[in-house]
Amino acid sequence: MSENEYILEATNIVKKFPGVHALKGVDLKVKKGEILGLVGENGAGKSTLMKCIIGIHPPTSGEIKFDNIQLNKFSTSDALNMGISMIQQELSPIEFRPIMENIWLGREPKNKAGLVDHKQMFKMTKELLSTIGMDDDPKMLVKDLTVAKQQMIEIAKAISYDAKLIIMDEPTSALSGNEIAELFSIMRKIKEEGKSIIYISHKLDEIYEITDRVVVLRDGEYIGSKDIDKIEVNKMIEMMVGREITELFPKVKCEICDVKMKVVGLSSGKKFQDISFDVRKGEILGVAGLVGSGRTDLIETIFGMRKSTAGKVFIDGKEVEIKSPADAIANGMAFLTEDRRLNGIFPMLSVKINIIVANMNHLINKAGLLSTKMVNKKSLEYIKAIQIKTPSPEQMVMNLSGGNQQKVLVGRWLMTNPEILFLDEPTRGIDVGTKAEIHRLITELAGQGKSIVMVSSELPEILGMSDRVIVLCQGRLTGVLENNDELTQEIVMQYATKTMS
Secondary structure, rough: OHHEEEEEEEEEEEEEEOOOOEEEEEEEEOOOEEEEEEEOOOOOOHHHHHHHHOOOOOOOOEEEOOOOOOEEEOHHHHHHHHHHEEOOOOOOOOOOOOOOHHHHOOOOOEEEOOOOOOOOOHHHHHHHHHOOOOOOOOEEEEEOOOHHHHHHHHHHHHOOOOOOOEEEEOOOOOOHHHHHHHHHHHHHHHHHHHOOOEEEEOOOOHHHOOOOOEEEEEEEEEEEEEEHHHHHHHHHHHHOOOOOOOOOOOOOOOOOEEEEEEEEEEHHHOOOEEEEEEEEEEOOEEEEEOOOOOOHHHHHHOOOOOOEEEEEEOOOOOOOOOOOHHHHEEEEEEEEEEHHHOOOOOOOOOOHHHHHHHHHHHHOOOOOOOOOHHHHHHHHHHHHHHOOOOOOOOOOOHOOOOHEEEEEEEEOOOHOOEEEEEEOOOOOOOHHHHHHHHHHHHHHHHHHOOOEEOOOOOEEEEEEEEEEEEEEEEEHHHEEEEEEOOOOOOHHHHHOOOOOO
């Protein structure tokens, strides 16, 4: 292949941060009209490499050539002007401004007087949204959109630059199955126009469905590249983690005992109505349903984060009144939230403080102060037990990879010694190696007699880890299913899309 058939050539890219060698001489080439998959564990260097290419982080050393032009000391604005756009993994919309202003910020159309032409901007936005299957009012404030629609707005914004190369970093993390299908249709159209896409995802089924070729990074190094139809999934995983993963869902049969928690007729306004189910000691109860079905609302209500409008909750046969998370914790509950960055971690605090923060009352010394000795001892105990990769317990948690941030939160709640553990999307945005570790930990907890309620959008995870599955659709319970050899993803989806009369 001749040189000019590559839209991007990044050669021997090195990136060093204080105390961290993030990229160690990585090479990356992208062909024109290609959808290239980029995979690797959390902390492998994928996002850092992309930020070097888009101009956010200048490389410490190495060369970047785009469309046969050597790039030196370029900014994000320069990259956009040259034809490189990026959908970031972490959304950062201007929530209190309209959709159209979010898309055209800094590029607003002007009238003859040099003022912003709002009428033209409205028209342009309407046309752009229609290309991605959205009919929302361009004047709607972004804060009033779901996370999934905010993600679609970011996709529309990237397309609006008419870029030659679009970088997509975990673009489907908040999207439903239909929205993912729509995104893939858009990506195929972009490819047909001769443009290129770098697609980063931990969802290997998506990598196989949409990409032409895959590049694997591990620990900041280039491991290899293969055409997607010439690499088996087990080999790809082995390249990513440096070892063979024999079981992604290491579920073992645990003794399931008496009912631990029973929910009867629980409702929360328009979010969900009349939900009844139980979970037993030693059981993993999966909660399935499409985005907006009420899954998260349900467990947040049980945990006291939302107000119930009807229904009762029983623990060990006794009715309990839970009006706040403090009440829930006092009743032996713990809750691993869906969005670890928004309402999970305290990013500017250390790993050790993030671990002990829910259990501080038990680490007070005789003087009534927080015992430094006990904090260090207990945090180190959980860092070792859950294998959290951190240079030090003093490291700010924001500097850890997403998978290790998730482990910190797991450690936090395990320290409270809960009897009932709610897990909302426990492996979202986590690499395959860490997923297997989290799954192994979940099944170990069930083996200790804990009751696990696990919400997941990934049906393979639901089927691979659950003993039973409850399914929600439009705020209603549509199925309580035994997870046996006859239960399939198709059956779960039938219940998840069932229209309630």
